[in-house]
Amino acid sequence: MKLHSNAKTTPYSRRLVVHRVLRKGWTQAEAAEAAGVSVRTVAKWIDRYRSEGTAGLLDRSSAPQRSPHRTSSRIVRRIESLRRRRWTAERIAGVLRMALSTVSSILKRIGLGRLRDLEPKEDPQRYERSRPGELLHIDTKKLGRIGRVGHRINRDRTTRSRGIGWEFAHVCVDDATRLAYVEVLPDERRESALAFLRRAVAWFKRKGLMIDQVMTDNGSAYISRDHADLCNELGIRHLRTRPYTPQTNGKAERFIQTLQREWAYAKPYRSSSLRQRALAPWIRQYNHSRPHRGLARSTPAQRLRDLR
Numbered sequence: 001m002k003l004h005s006n007a008k009t010t011p012y013s014r015r016l017v018v019h020r021v022l023r024k025g026w027t028q029a030e031a032a033e034a035a036g037v038s039v040r041t042v043a044k045w046i047d048r049y050r051s052e053g054t055a056g057l058l059d060r061s062s063a064p065q066r067s068p069h070r071t072s073s074r075i076v077r078r079i080e081s082l083r084r085r086r087w088t089a090e091r092i093a094g095v096l097r098m099a100l101s102t103v104s105s106i107l108k109r110i111g112l113g114r115l116r117d118l119e120p121k122e123d124p125q126r127y128e129r130s131r132p133g134e135l136l137h138i139d140t141k142k143l144g145r146i147g148r149v150g151h152r153i154n155r156d157r158t159t160r161s162r163g164i165g166w167e168f169a170h171v172c173v174d175d176a177t178r179l180a181y182v183e184v185l186p187d188e189r190r191e192s193a194l195a196f197l198r199r200a201v202a203w204f205k206r207k208g209l210m211i212d213q214v215m216t217d218n219g220s221a222y223i224s225r226d227h228a229d230l231c232n233e234l235g236i237r238h239l240r241t242r243p244y245t246p247q248t249n250g251k252a253e254r255f256i257q258t259l260q261r262e263w264a265y266a267k268p269y270r271s272s273s274l275r276q277r278a279l280a281p282w283i284r285q286y287n288h289s290r291p292h293r294g295l296a297r298s299t300p301a302q303r304l305r306d307l308r
Contacts, residue, residue, distance in 0.1 A: 016035075017035050022049075136201075136204070137251045138196075139217065140219075141264075145164045145272045168185050168187060169256070171255055179209075190221040208308070
């Protein structure tokens with residue numbers, strides 16, 4: 001099935017959201033946060049499901065049926081030509097006697113919304129450390145907690161789950177092998193982050209990895225004095241990602257996507273405890289059995305053996 005080019009979700013994830021709201025008793029806000037969409041979007045899916053069933057959750061074209069006021073292709077080419085001469089949107093609008101909002105919209109549509117978009121695109125700087133333990137990537141992901149079964153399942157409205165809150169998956173991935181360590185903790189505060197780092201380093205050391213560096217984002221827990229002291233105690237150099245460039249910590253980001261897809265949201269768990277119980281088996285499978293595309297279809301455990 002061809003997905004909508006602008007879609008942030010898939011038909012499966014929409015069905016999962018509908019299931020959580022209508023069957024599990026999640027609030028629309030909780031389901032929206034877990035899916036990474038707005039509450040308005042969740043409400044739209046619920047309405048479509050109620051009126052059309054699962055067919056209402058399939059992709060639809062966002063193009064208008066007709067666009068009588070669409071700017072001609074000749075004008076669009078003229079706007080692009082002036083932009084490539086590094087003209088501002090205001091200057092283009094003035095010369096062509098067009099609304100600034102129209103010019104800005106066209107520039108965004110053709111990928112020239114910012115002057116820096118004219119600069120040659122740099123190839124992404126991909127890297128892979130050669131020695132296990134040379135660099136660990138650490139990140140967190142907020143997960144909606146799952147409480148009691150909702151009233152839509154047991155018909156008891158006193159069990160409606162409200163304000164159940166969040167929990168956080170703390171992940172640590174070795175750059176060279178993709179070997180992963182994960183804990184689900186109640187928060188991402190400094191104390192939790194420090195305790196996780198200590199346990200993660202100990203876990204990797206038991207696997208025979210001597211840790212040189214750890215990379216994190218610029219969250220408050222990681223830029224604290226206590227975090228720096230712990231890194232010094234463990235003999236680890238702390239690297240931070242550049243602000244607003246999460247791709248620098250891309251191996252942790254991609255692992256989190258896999259974690260969400262194959263564990264956290266792989267099925268509708270009845271409770272957070274059941275979801276946590278499924279984590280350890282999934283991590284074992286990820287580290288020891290699941291082929292990894294970035295490792296030429298080897299598993300992290302196989303890559304670790306190969307690099308020793």
